[in-house]
Amino acid sequence: MDLFAVCDALLRSPWLLPLLVVMIAVDAPFPMFPSETLLMSASAMAFGSHDVTLVAGLFVASVVGSVLGDTAVFWLGRCSHRVLRRASTWSAGSPAGCGPGCWPGRGSRWSGRGSCPAGGW
Numbered sequence: 866m867d868l869f870a871v872c873d874a875l876l877r878s879p880w881l882l883p884l885l886v887v888m889i890a891v892d893a894p895f896p897m898f899p900s901e902t903l904l905m906s907a908s909a910m911a912f913g914s915h916d917v918t919l920v921a922g923l924f925v926a927s928v929v930g931s932v933l934g935d936t937a938v939f940w941l942g943r944c945s946h947r948v949l950r951r952a953s954t955w956s957a958g959s960p961a962g963c964g965p966g967c968w969p970g971r972g973s974r975w976s977g978r979g980s981c982p983a984g985g986w
Contacts (some may be wrong), residue, residue, distance in 0.1 A: 876910045882922050886930040892939065893934025900930070 875881075885907070888900035904927055911919040 872906070873910070876907050879905060882926040885895045885923070886933070887932025889927055890934035891939065893931070920955045 885900070885903060888903060892900040904923065905963045907923055908920070911923060926982065
């Protein structure tokens with residue numbers, strides 16, 4: 866079996882563009898997902914074979930996937946304050962924003978304030 870024939874068949878599959886949209890959208894919240902490899906391989910094949918429709922399809926698929934992925938990450942960040950507020954209710958009673966793990970005398974020598982293991986002062 867010829868390796869180039871298999872790669873050509875995979876890159877000319879009708880599932881290439883929808884798969885690319887999904888892979889690029891998933892690549893936004895999970896950056897270790899390798900969507901760029903598929904995009905660059907398909908782009909090289911499309912430019913090498915002078916297939917203008919595939920080049921345009923790859924461009925549209927990459928833009929749609931990027932917008933969907935970035936929108937998902939934006940809304941995850943925008944709505945995360947509700948989750949974080951519920952998770953940090955243990956520190957709501959302290960005036961310094963620090964709960965029972967607060968060390969009042971162990972601050973930085975420049976600030977003179979206490980430190981908190983939860984990230985507050």
